[in-house]
Amino acid sequence: MKTIVEVKNLVKKFPIGDGFFTALKGVNLIFTEGEFTGLVGPSGSGKTTLLNIIGTLDVPTDGDVIVLSKSVGNLSPKEAAQLRKEELGFIFQNYNLLPVYTVFENVEFPLLLLKMSAGERKQRVLETLEWVGLTDKVKSRPSQLSGGECQRVAIARAMVKRPRLVLADEPTANLDAANSHHILQTMEKLNRELKTTFIFATHDEKVIGYLHRIIRLADGKVVEDSSPLNSPKGDLKSESSQGTITNNNDLDSSPSGRLGGAL
Amino acid sequence: MTMIKMALRSLIGNGLKTWLNVFVLSFTFVLIIFMQGLLEGWNRQAVTDTVTWEIAGGQYWSQKYDPYDPFSIDSSAAVVPSSFRKEYDAHDIEPVLYAKGTIYPGGRMQGVLLKGIRPDQHLLALPTYLLKADGAEIPVIMGAHMAKQANLKVNDLVTLRWRDVNGTFEAVDIRVAGIFRTSVPTVDIGQIWLPLDELQKMTLQPNACTILITKPEIPIQQLSAWPFKDQTELTKQTAAMIQAKSKGYNVFYFIFLSMALIAIFDTQTLSIFRRQREIGTLVALGMTQKQVVSLFTLEGTMNALLAILVGTIWGLPIFVAFAVNGIHIPMDVSSFGVPMADKMFPYFTLKLVAGTISFIMVITALVSYWPAHKIARMKPTDAIRGKAL
């Protein structure tokens, strides 16, 4: 399997007052293409910090992170921006949609940055909105959407350019159980169909139930790295026996159920 | 192209706020251009009127004449140089003799400047033909302001006292043969025009004059005793005075422009600080910080662009209407000391319009750039979390 991210002896210190706070204390991890992995741990354990460094939004204090064969410590701001633009998708806890843009425009945005032609953009956006079941809301603005709908727009925005790697920081924190499952199932399908690598940061049990690999962080260190037995990587079909998906009909009736047809 | 599209989307998404800013800004544009146009129109009119009423093609001044020294006026005249014989006869050059005098309208005493001019001159717009009237008294003409000040009407008689060249006091009754309306105060206020030969006789200065007014386009003579003052030099003062008057308006522009800029700065700053999470998101989505700064600067500058559009829509018809029909200014000319007609016609030059527009554009860009620049320096991780600055 192809390595997509390699974290080598990563240390991250934040200046606090006169001294430093060490948020990551020598983390070593390898992520391969097509993973559906979660960074799990208590609040303050360094999940967001690690995700930000992988996403080139922050830089290591020591050690290195290699994302798609590029060392993030050595990237110029411009190169980092290019990497984010072309290969990475972010899904944030609080959606971070652009409030003055419509749903369509929000999802279209990454494609605008990629200078894609208008016709192609439109086709891609509509296709992606279909995956997340929001084709009837294209003209709405974020303020007119429910939390679950916003999060689905955020997913669509992250997925529209078909990134190699999606980084999702607490994507279900603001959602109720039904919406959380709905969104996780959507992402799982995308992972399966497009081989997109997902790395989550979460302490939500609902999310944990979907993960193929769980990396437990505590106090800035990896304390456990495991693959749940009955959730083999990349093979979701055998998962119907898993307890977390309680209602199979729910999956089929969900917008993500249409994903197979859309692709 | 993409940037413009994004900036436009934000502006439209901002809705009412954008339109409010745009309107304030367009108001500033229109006001500044209008006021400047009015001043320019005034300036042009003043210069034209001064040429028509006072300067013609230029003036030769007797060497001894100093307009800033009222005491030397009586001794500043000199005989018309013989080299002007031909022009003098052809009325291509008109001598004007200056002398001080005092009139006693209604028993009051009032100092006046006497100006002798040939009645059949046609270089100036003055109705000097009225000075040809015969009668026992010397006919004089004066401007409406002078007449009002002295409380004189046509055909009124008034006593005039003056000193001849030897300093001897003389007195005679003069008759108002005509009162003219002019926008040029320097041929009106405090002055009385009378026939040149009479004034020469009265002051015992035959053939003398203080200045010589020439017809435009006749060859200029270089005479050391009669330095030539061309139109530009003579109207410089008028222009300078208008410039000085217009200084007062600059305060106005400053206030309006400040208001508009504060509105934009406010919107931009507020929106940028409010939108810091958005900025962090843009960075996360792959924009460089430089692009973000450009985007927000562009967004601010687009306010100015829209304002130009809006200003054109409502301002242009107003400009055209006023430029064609003029504006009635209910103001007393004398209070200004600068030629000012009852009706002013604003004059809009390309330089004025383009200058104002680019000036405002640059300033708008600056006030948009500053906050964007500030926030883009923030770490994207902080911006995404919406950390306060």
Ligand SMILES: Nc1ncnc2c1ncn2[C@@H]1O[C@H](COP(=O)(O)OP(=O)(O)OP(=O)(O)O)[C@@H](O)[C@H]1O
């Ligand atoms: N910019 C910063 N400056 C100083 N300290 C920071 C900064 N960012 C994070 N930290 C600290 O680093 C530690 C790890 O933070 P991080 O956000 O990675 O935690 P987390 O695991 O994502 O927690 P949560 O589950 O609450 O989101 C925390 O103790 C936090 O206070």
Ligand SMILES: [Mg+2]
């Ligand atoms: Mg976190």
